[in-house]
Amino acid sequence: MIERIWERMQRIGTRGAAALVRRPRAFAALAVGLSLLATAGAWANAPRDTLSPAGDGAEVAAWFFWLYMILDTIIFVIVAAGFFYAIVRFRKRPGDDDRPNLDLHGNAKLELIWTIIPTIVIVVLAAITIGGVFQLAAPPDREQKLIEIDVIGKQWWWEYDYKAEGITAANEMHIEEETQVLLNLTSADVMHAFWVPRVAGKRDATPGRTYPLTFKAFATGGRVEEFVGQCAELCGASHALMGIKLFVHPKEGPESYANWVKTQQQPAREPTSELEQRGRTLFKTKGCVACHSVKGVAELATRSRTTGPDLTHMGARTTILGNTLPTSVDNVARWIENPQQVKEGALMPDLNLSHGDATAIATYLVSLK
Ligand code: CUA
Numbered sequence: 001m002i003e004r005i006w007e008r009m010q011r012i013g014t015r016g017a018a019a020l021v022r023r024p025r026a027f028a029a030l031a032v033g034l035s036l037l038a039t040a041g042a043w044a045n046a047p048r049d050t051l052s053p054a055g056d057g058a059e060v061a062a063w064f065f066w067l068y069m070i071l072d073t074i075i076f077v078i079v080a081a082g083f084f085y086a087i088v089r090f091r092k093r094p095g096d097d098d099r100p101n102l103d104l105h106g107n108a109k110l111e112l113i114w115t116i117i118p119t120i121v122i123v124v125l126a127a128i129t130i131g132g133v134f135q136l137a138a139p140p141d142r143e144q145k146l147i148e149i150d151v152i153g154k155q156w157w158w159e160y161d162y163k164a165e166g167i168t169a170a171n172e173m174h175i176e177e178e179t180q181v182l183l184n185l186t187s188a189d190v191m192h193a194f195w196v197p198r199v200a201g202k203r204d205a206t207p208g209r210t211y212p213l214t215f216k217a218f219a220t221g222g223r224v225e226e227f228v229g230q231c232a233e234l235c236g237a238s239h240a241l242m243g244i245k246l247f248v249h250p251k252e253g254p255e256s257y258a259n260w261v262k263t264q265q266q267p268a269r270e271p272t273s274e275l276e277q278r279g280r281t282l283f284k285t286k287g288c289v290a291c292h293s294v295k296g297v298a299e300l301a302t303r304s305r306t307t308g309p310d311l312t313h314m315g316a317r318t319t320i321l322g323n324t325l326p327t328s329v330d331n332v333a334r335w336i337e338n339p340q341q342v343k344e345g346a347l348m349p350d351l352n353l354s355h356g357d358a359t360a361i362a363t364y365l366v367s368l369k
Pocket of ligand 1: 153154156191192193231232233234235236239240242
């Protein structure tokens, strides 16, 4: 059945392609139409668009993009115009011999002109670009308010340690609008790269080293703004599932950054139902606590390569597994029951729990707002 449909589709496809090849104008129109459609689609939903910056790092990058784009377009148009003018105006006409009218070889004045002009262009652009590099690499002003977060890339999730605030978070980073942020990036295993395109440039997270990334998110207009990011360094089987969410909080109001910090500093919520209670007991007895901590239930003694995310406020995160799945009891249970199917290569072991036990643990974890 499927083979017949497939054959049919192939025949229609071949005939359609043949018809288009016979009509080059229709073909061109279709190609242009599809590209426009794709562009419009990308424009309408472009959460990773560096050209609509929402932070100073991305703004610098966008500025350089437009500077180079516009300048290079001008140069291209001038060079292309001269080129086409020359091939049309000075083309070989009937009766011409093979010798050019004018021999420019070794013309010192021309050689100098077309060496000096590009040199000036390149030197000016280099000076501006190096200025931008220094601007992006400038250390934060420690006199001003600063949110400092130690970021550790792990296969395949991000750990965020807000040392001064005593908060450990994962994958979803929270910061305050118009406030300096300093990330100290490192890795626990292989190379990763932290990148939230609309807010700041990307920076490598390399094992054994710490690289700083300083940025400031723009004002959000009194509400929480959400940005997505991605690990930008191929880091193994589930690299594509190493997403980032960045929440920029306003300075004032119920959704303020200060309020988020206060909530996160609370110990884990106590279970309120029997199922949650059972989940908490299983979390302790089935071995989850070997890698995960929930403040008040199990504190992590060491930070090792295998150490999993702190789950004290897991239910407050909108997604699990590095922005792979929305947070829900079903998704968390699915993950506990079959980690390798959900995230290939992940270090989360399959503990062979029954569906009931997995659901109880998931219910408990999701209740930890
Ligand atoms: Cu971590 Cu790619």
